[in-house]
Amino acid sequence: DAEITQSPRHKITETGRQVTLACHQTWNHNNMFWYRQDLGHGLRLIHYSYGVQDTNKGEVSDGYSVSRSNTEDLPLTLESAASSQTSVYFCASGAYGTGELFFGEGSRLTVL
């Protein structure tokens, strides 16, 4: 069955370190998204991509970057982790025409 997987599921890091969260989907979807989930804020869009070599900033993109070298993967990089980036991160993908997004199970990141 097609799926979307995130790794690692849990990570603890220190302030200033670079962190990369992986997202891999086998739906063959063109659209991929990264959200962060914080209490009281719901999910906020960090970055998104509509296809290979396409990346766009969302509403909370500062301190994050993404790259899209193939259809299946959209890794999220925190260049220099900050305590404010402690959160649960969700990757999602979707196909054109349906409006529906499929979500991974999330990556819980703690920055000490």
Added chain:
Amino acid sequence: AQSVTQLGSHVSVSEGALVLLRCNYSSSVPPYLFWYVQYPNQGLQLLLKYTTGATLVKGINGFEAEFKKSETSFHLTKPSAHMSDAAEYFCAVSFSNDYKLSFGAGTTVTVRA
């Protein structure tokens, strides 16, 4: 810019009672509207969506929602709550099918036996 407001961050219902979760949006153009559910330690799962056509939308697990343009609302209901409905529910909106979902803050539902 669009926004989504969910009224009530926490709703408690008795098993068998009506579940009503409120969602209002702000938009100057017709939206696409979604309800997602999140069970503990899991990702989000689509409950139902409205894009065009019939304004009463039925979803999985007995949930339904009605799009009311005049009230800019998309409230979620279920006639009879089950213990398995305990979860967090998110209303979301997007426009012109660009898939950039904007989410509400979420409503946590607890079900009392």
